[in-house]
Amino acid sequence: MINKQQLTIVKIGGDIVDYDELLTSFYTHFKAISGPAIIIHGGGNKASTLQEQLGYVPVKVDGRRVTDEATLEVVTMVYAGLLNKKLVAGLQAKGKNTLGLSGADGDAVRAHKREVKTVDYGFVGDIDSVNVSFINDLLSDGKVPVFSAITHDGNGQLLNTNADTLAAKIGVAMSSLYNVQLFYCFTKPGVLEDVNNDESIVTRIDKGLYKEMKTAGQIFEGMIPKLDTAFEALDQGVMRVHLGEVDVLSDNTIKHTTLCL
Amino acid sequence: MINKQQLTIVKIGGDIVDYDELLTSFYTHFKAISGPAIIIHGGGNKASTLQEQLGYVPVKVDGRRVTDEATLEVVTMVYAGLLNKKLVAGLQAKGKNTLGLSGADGDAVRAHKREVKTVDYGFVGDIDSVNVSFINDLLSDGKVPVFSAITHDGNGQLLNTNADTLAAKIGVAMSSLYNVQLFYCFTKPGVLEDVNNDESIVTRIDKGLYKEMKTAGQIFEGMIPKLDTAFEALDQGVMRVHLGEVDVLSDNTIKHTTLCL
Numbered sequence: 031m032i033n034k035q036q037l038t039i040v041k042i043g044g045d046i047v048d049y050d051e052l053l054t055s056f057y058t059h060f061k062a063i064s065g066p067a068i069i070i071h072g073g074g075n076k077a078s079t080l081q082e083q084l085g086y087v088p089v090k091v092d093g094r095r096v097t098d099e100a101t102l103e104v105v106t107m108v109y110a111g112l113l114n115k116k117l118v119a120g121l122q123a124k125g126k127n128t129l130g131l132s133g134a135d136g137d138a139v140r141a142h143k144r145e146v147k148t149v150d151y152g153f154v155g156d157i158d159s160v161n162v163s164f165i166n167d168l169l170s171d172g173k174v175p176v177f178s179a180i181t182h183d184g185n186g187q188l189l190n191t192n193a194d195t196l197a198a199k200i201g202v203a204m205s206s207l208y209n210v211q212l213f214y215c216f217t218k219p220g221v222l223e224d225v226n227n228d229e230s231i232v233t234r235i236d237k238g239l240y241k242e243m244k245t246a247g248q249i250f251e252g253m254i255p256k257l258d259t260a261f262e263a264l265d266q267g268v269m270r271v272h273l274g275e276v277d278v279l280s281d282n283t284i285k286h287t288t289l290c291l
Numbered sequence: 292m293i294n295k296q297q298l299t300i301v302k303i304g305g306d307i308v309d310y311d312e313l314l315t316s317f318y319t320h321f322k323a324i325s326g327p328a329i330i331i332h333g334g335g336n337k338a339s340t341l342q343e344q345l346g347y348v349p350v351k352v353d354g355r356r357v358t359d360e361a362t363l364e365v366v367t368m369v370y371a372g373l374l375n376k377k378l379v380a381g382l383q384a385k386g387k388n389t390l391g392l393s394g395a396d397g398d399a400v401r402a403h404k405r406e407v408k409t410v411d412y413g414f415v416g417d418i419d420s421v422n423v424s425f426i427n428d429l430l431s432d433g434k435v436p437v438f439s440a441i442t443h444d445g446n447g448q449l450l451n452t453n454a455d456t457l458a459a460k461i462g463v464a465m466s467s468l469y470n471v472q473l474f475y476c477f478t479k480p481g482v483l484e485d486v487n488n489d490e491s492i493v494t495r496i497d498k499g500l501y502k503e504m505k506t507a508g509q510i511f512e513g514m515i516p517k518l519d520t521a522f523e524a525l526d527q528g529v530m531r532v533h534l535g536e537v538d539v540l541s542d543n544t545i546k547h548t549t550l551c552l
Contacts, residue, residue, distance in 0.1 A: 084344055103373060111372020112364060115441060115449055119395040123447035129397045134380040136390045136434060167432065173397060180376060186384035188376055 037169070037208035038067040040279060041197035043216040044074030047113050052217070055276055057124050062280035066169040066208070069128075069176045070197040071117055077101075077108040092255075097152040097190040105190050106132075109178040118176050128174045133181030134188060136164045139196065141181035141189050155181045155189025157196065160203035194256050198263035205267035212263055212271045213279060214256065220274045220287030221257070223248060231274075236290040237261060257289075264289050298430070298469035299328040301540060302458035304477035305335030308374050313478070316537055318385050323541035327430040327469070330389075331438045331458040332378055338362075338369040353516075358413040358451040366451050367393075370439040379437050389435045394418075394442030395449060397425045400457065402442035402450050416442045416450025418457065421464035455517050459524035466528035473524055473532045474540060475517065481535045481548030482518070484509060497551040498522060518550075525550050 040060065046052045060067070077095075078088045081104050089096040097105065114130040121128040133139030133155075141155030168175050177200070179193035194214065201212040223230035225248070232239070240257055243249040249257065260271045272278060274286025301321065307313045321330070338356075339349045342365050350357040358366065375391040382389040394400030394416075402416030429436050438461070440454035455475065462473040484491035486509070493500070501518055504510040510518065521532045533539060535547025 106376050107368035107372040109372070110376050111368040111370070115367050115371050115393050115395055118393070119443040119449050120447045122395055122398055122443060122445060127398060128395075130393070130395070132376050132379070132391070134376055134383055134389075134391070137383055137388060171428065182380040182383060184383060186381045188380050 034207065034209045036065050037204055037210050038063050038065065038213070038279075039070065039197060039201050039204070039210060040067065040213045040215060041070045041193060042072065042276070043193075043214075044072035045217045046215060046276065047071055047117070048074040048076065052276070053117070053120065056215070056279075057120055059276045059279040060121070061124050061126065067174050068165070068169075068200060068204070069117065069121075069174065070193055070200065071109075071113060071176065071178060072193040073105065073109050073179070074113065076112065077105050080104050080108060091149050091151070094151065094154070094192065095190065096150070097154050099153065102153040102188060102190060106180055106188055110180045114176060114178040121174065121176070126174050127172055128176050129168060130176045130178070132178055132188070133191070133196075137161055137182075137184070138164055138175075138177070139181045139191075139200070140184050141191055142183055143187065143189060153187070153189050155183070155191040157181065157191060157199045160200050162203050162206060165200070165204065166207055192255075192259075194259045198259045198268070201263050201268040202266040205269070210268045210270075212260070212268050214260060214271070214273045215276045215279070216273070217275065219285060221249065221253070231285045232287055233285060234288050234290050260289055264291055295468065295470045297326050298465055298471050299324050299326065299474070299540075300331065300458060300462050300465070300471060301328065301474045301476060302331045302454060303333065303537070304454075304475075305333035306478045307476060307537065308332055308378070309335040309337065313537070314378070314381065317476070317540075318381055320537045320540040321382070322385050322387065329426070329430070329436045329438070329461060329465075330378065330382075331440065331454055331461065332370075332374060333454040334366065334370050334440070335374065337373065338366050341365050341369060352410050352412070355412065355415070355453065356451065357411070358415050360414065363414040363449060363451060367441055367449055371441045375437060375439040382435065382437070387435050388433055389437045390429060391437045391439070393439050393449070394452070394457075398422055398443075398445070399425055399436075399438075400442045400452075400461070401445050402452055403444055404448065404450060414448070414450050416444070416452040418442065418452060418460045421461050423464050423467060426461070426465065427468055453516075453520075455520045459520045459529070462524050462529040463527040466530070471529045471531075473521075473529050475521060475532070475534045476537045476540070477534075478536065480546055482510065482514070492546045493548055494546060495549050495551050521550055525552055 118130040271289040379391040532550040
């Protein structure tokens with residue numbers, strides 16, 4: 031365990047990808063990371079905007095996008111095309127040798143179409159496997175893999191996958207070879223006691239406190255699946271999970287939230 | 292020279308990418324290729340369709356798309372996103388370990404924005420360099436690189452690049468390590484004496500005959516830049532250049548056009 035090299039995995043949210051200013055700030059702080067690193071990016075509002083421009087009505091259930099065939103086309107275009115290549119080219123300009131990937135590329139991440147229970151999410155993928163040796167080859171070669179959250183089922187079907195979950199699954203899988211630290215970066219400095227007060231950062235949170243804060247209504251909506259996923263990653267072998275703004279990537283003394291078992 | 296391994300590079304035109312039936316046929320014939328291979332795909336009509344849906348008017352000069360910022364977004368989405376991932380996932384299902392790339396990924400292909408002379412083509416890239424060692428690493432690792440014709444300038448700018456030219460430039464660059472055979476596949480069985488008669492295939496064409504056929508008006512429009520590019524590739528080190536339908540990939544006795552010096 032002690033001999034494993036550190037691997038930094040950064041998931042950047044759609045709220046960052048949407049704004050060039052935040053992306054530029056991300057590039058600067060990401061550049062300061064030494065050692066191997068992987069990026070997973072969210073989708074932002076561009077997919078919804080494009081859907082609306084095309085006259086489709088985006089449908090979400092519990093914050094997750096229902097993905098019919100037309101929606102799958104849109105998210106494949108926006109996530110795996112526009113945003114992924116923008117990030118890859120942007121980081122190449124900063125001297126990071128990035129390589130953009132979907133789960134289909136190099137058979138990196140396989141998933142299966144989510145079974146219909148109460149909701150039919152359409153072409154949404156639940157992850158089955160991560161190709162550790164392929165990703166490790168890229169890292170060993172000095173590449174920074176940049177994942178969009180599009181996966182495939184091995185039978186030619188692309189699937190829309192949650193980016194937080196993809197980051198966690200890649201983190202857990204890569205833990206067999208590395209000490210993984212996983213950052214969930216968004217536009218808040220971490221878990222907040224009071225969502226309206228950015229100073230009220232909860233610097234350490236364990237499952238007990240998480241449960242209390244949910245009960246008290248301090249943690250709600252999208253933060254619940256995000257934290258569930260983050261705690262799962264920690265349970266399953268990821269060494270450290272942090273939540274906060276991008277500046278924490280270059281300076282871990284900046285206030286943010288660290289998850290504890 | 293004689294010791295070099297053969298590398299097959301296949302450029303498939305937009306007319307193939309647009310139709311699932313033709314793509315399926317491509318998969319079947321491509322699968323029969325033994326040894327290392329690279330695919331470069333064209334754009335097809337999807338980018339123009341999407342532009343029209345979004346209320347933009349596609350502008351072409353001499354068959355080449357003028358690429359303003361909105362158009363660059365569209366082609367990045369369609370070429371590097373939708374079509375690239377569809378092809379990658381489709382070929383993964385056939386057992387080929389494909390990896391989708393733009394020129395920005397792994398710094399594979401650098402270009403510069405075309406200088407404005409008589410026409411301002413906007414964000415159109417003319418290729419400066421091909422990263423032979425990166426592409427060779429992928430091939431040595433058993434991967435099939437699948438290129439969309441989006442490149443970058445190394446300063447964060449993505450650029451729209453002609454797919455025929457990209458195929459030729461990759462072919463020439465890879466000729467330092469391999470005996471390259473380059474196929475331009477489209478929906479015609481090759482260069483035709485009479486464009487309306489698919490039986491009138493010119494099986495061998497050299498520059499003299501090419502010139503004669505241009506003068507006689509038998510070769511015209513989009514075939515001219517395609518053949519210019521193809522002859523350049525042959526001049527600059529590619530061993531063999533063939534033009535025809537996808538079935539020639541699995542059986543080179545099928546009638547098609549071969550370029551001769």
